């Protein structure tokens with residue numbers, strides 16, 4: 001694990017203090033401390049033999065809807081027990097401290113909302129919601145024991161309200177995220193490998209619009225050489241320090 005920067009750069013603190021429009025893009029790294037497994041961590045127990053990238057697809061759901069539903073129910077149970085960490089809380093503090101703030105997340109765990117963030121754009125959906133694939137509306141599953149539960153309106157098997165591999169992102173959310181990235185003064189990229197598009201394009205849109213781009217990640221990513229500030233460290237350690245140093 002790389003050493004934390006001894007001091008956060010003064011120029012960064014000044015940039016965040018002066019910023020009127022701030023955007024944060026988060027990935028699974030910000031939830032790691034909360035114990036939410038990512039796709040890329042080894043699956044444990046019952047799911048060890050499945051490749052998550054094989055389960056999170058429309059084809060897998062068509063082939064075996066019960067298996068896919070059970071995998072998401074297992075993840076929903078994990079997320080249901082997870083609590084926001086200091087990284088999530090720090091971003092909620094930023095939202096309360098700057099004139100305009102937009103939090104764009106690739107995560108589906110709802111932890112930003114639990115931490116008190118209001119303006120959250122969920123690019124990949126939310127694990128805690130279910131959706132009727134025919135009517136394309138979110139539906140609260142009834143208590144029936146059928147797996148997956150069936151849509152009470154049309155009887156179709158419900159699916160998790162998340163974006164699967166190979167599926168398009170929700171157009172409204174993607175446009176909102178892109179508009180925010182293009183019009184911000186400062187863009188924080190936190191806990192994402194920056195490998196999955198179109199989310200990974202957002203910091204580059206901010207750079208093109210001459211925003212200050214800040215990356216927080218223990219590891220280097222493709223964004224690292226392009227960011228104005230690339231801080232090697234954990235979100236739950238760096239973000240509270242940055243917020244404290246900037247807003248007191």
Ligand code: OAD
Nearest residue numbers: 027028029032038040106191192193194196217219234235
């Ligand atoms: P990844 O697992 O690809 O990357 C997580 C990043 O977080 C890595 O770069 C880690 O170094 C970093 N990280 C780990 N612990 C951290 C910490 N405590 N603080 C800060 N950073 C930390 O996850 P994502 O980038 O979110 O897509 O993956 C993006 C998408 O890939 C996911 O949304 C999912 C997956 O395919 C869909 O589900 C459509």
